[in-house]
Amino acid sequence: MIARISMHYKYPVVSAFLRSFVPVIHHNKNYPFYNLQQKNMLSTSTSKERVCLIGSGNWGSVVCKIIGQNVLKHSNQFEPEVRLWVFEEMFKGEKLTTLINREHENPKYLPGHKLGTNIRATPDLLEACQDATVLVFVLPHQFVRGVCDKMMGHIAPHAKAISLIKGLEINAQGVTLFSEEISRRLGINVASLSGANIANEVAEEKFCETTIGSRSPDIRDGEMFFNLFNTPYFRVNVISDSAGVELCGALKNVVAVGAGLSDGLGYGSNTKAAIVRRGLLEMRKFGQTFFGDAVQTDTFFESCGVADLLTTCMGGRNRKVAEAFIKTGKPIDVLEKELLNGQKLQGTLTAKEVNEFLTARDMVNDFPLFTTVYRIIYQGLEPEAIVRDI
Ligand SMILES: NC(=O)C1=CN([C@@H]2O[C@H](COP(=O)(O)OP(=O)(O)OC[C@H]3O[C@@H](n4cnc5c(N)ncnc54)[C@H](O)[C@@H]3O)[C@@H](O)[C@H]2O)C=CC1
Numbered sequence: 001m002i003a004r005i006s007m008h009y010k011y012p013v014v015s016a017f018l019r020s021f022v023p024v025i026h027h028n029k030n031y032p033f034y035n036l037q038q039k040n041m042l043s044t045s046t047s048k049e050r051v052c053l054i055g056s057g058n059w060g061s062v063v064c065k066i067i068g069q070n071v072l073k074h075s076n077q078f079e080p081e082v083r084l085w086v087f088e089e090m091f092k093g094e095k096l097t098t099l100i101n102r103e104h105e106n107p108k109y110l111p112g113h114k115l116g117t118n119i120r121a122t123p124d125l126l127e128a129c130q131d132a133t134v135l136v137f138v139l140p141h142q143f144v145r146g147v148c149d150k151m152m153g154h155i156a157p158h159a160k161a162i163s164l165i166k167g168l169e170i171n172a173q174g175v176t177l178f179s180e181e182i183s184r185r186l187g188i189n190v191a192s193l194s195g196a197n198i199a200n201e202v203a204e205e206k207f208c209e210t211t212i213g214s215r216s217p218d219i220r221d222g223e224m225f226f227n228l229f230n231t232p233y234f235r236v237n238v239i240s241d242s243a244g245v246e247l248c249g250a251l252k253n254v255v256a257v258g259a260g261l262s263d264g265l266g267y268g269s270n271t272k273a274a275i276v277r278r279g280l281l282e283m284r285k286f287g288q289t290f291f292g293d294a295v296q297t298d299t300f301f302e303s304c305g306v307a308d309l310l311t312t313c314m315g316g317r318n319r320k321v322a323e324a325f326i327k328t329g330k331p332i333d334v335l336e337k338e339l340l341n342g343q344k345l346q347g348t349l350t351a352k353e354v355n356e357f358l359t360a361r362d363m364v365n366d367f368p369l370f371t372t373v374y375r376i377i378y379q380g381l382e383p384e385a386i387v388r389d390i
């Protein structure tokens, strides 16, 4: 069963689906909800998890570095080799996979940071995920569908997955979380991870927090993901509201585009704060309206909520490109190529997708910030509308 929302069945179905999972809430390393028996079950397990990352961009590479270190740290739980699926491309005359395997670094998407010698990059998706028991999806959201289609029928039956994707599967027909879309296509449980995590800062090991949403009925999955990601500089909190984690991660990108427009116009901190506040309200309203009580208000106070909204509006790529859109007058796709060196924007595309969804429900006026961002970027509305029309 999948929690896809359409005109025919709205959020009560989603809520029932999400509520059907046992709530799992582990707060940091103390695991107050763990009992001894469950811990013993974990330590006596004989088979180790084999991890595969699907995606090797800017964030994918940083996460690969973290996972590469953690599988060695938790060697009783994980196989030492981590597979990294790379969308193959040439870089300075050589294949990116060859470079990663030889230099232990991704020179295109994360230059200057070693990934670890236990990482094995491959351009072959099926080889990468063969026998993997833990799949980490970290792709720009526009590529997920095609990648999942290729993986269908090639996944270990008991594999678990986690989605680090910040986007939604959303169009006029309905909205689906990527965790649910991947789960539906591959038939496996999928958790989510999102937080205030600008990749280059995490790569430099500057302290930050992140949120994992796990609604797996097996409480050990939450602990496994905690061990896979948590470090002293990347502090993980595991909560049960997986939908809220993903929704925040996707929608804050639209708000960040608004913040960038404001910066481009030379407006100050107060204006940006107003956009952030309005954006947060629309994010919560979107959750309440289309996901009902499947999305919890507390989640907006986790790293995936207000913290990610703030950092993306201050230092993210969506903000940067939107600012340049105002200052240069160039189209977004041109700026994406010029400024991001192959990295992908998520916020402008999400603004368009959200607008299609809202238009189909005659609800664009209920989300004035999301709508205004869309109209400025795609319909030539004057940029000053970013304060006038919200
Ligand atoms: N970069 C960041 O600071 C953070 C990003 N995220 C999220 O993580 C997700 C992945 O982002 P990044 O790793 O930064 O990626 P990225 O923005 O660096 O995107 C480039 C990646 O897309 C791949 N790609 C290009 N064309 C493709 C195709 N046709 N099929 C499959 N892959 C293709 C490239 O090979 C490269 O690996 C996004 O949803 C993003 O919002 C989340 C937290 C932080």
Ligand SMILES: O=C(CO)COP(=O)(O)O
Residues within 6 Å of the ligand: 166, 195, 196, 197, 198, 199, 253, 256, 308, 311, 312, 315, 316, 317, 318, 319, 345, 346
């Ligand atoms: O999600 C991010 C930080 O948490 C990165 O945001 P940008 O894609 O805008 O860089």
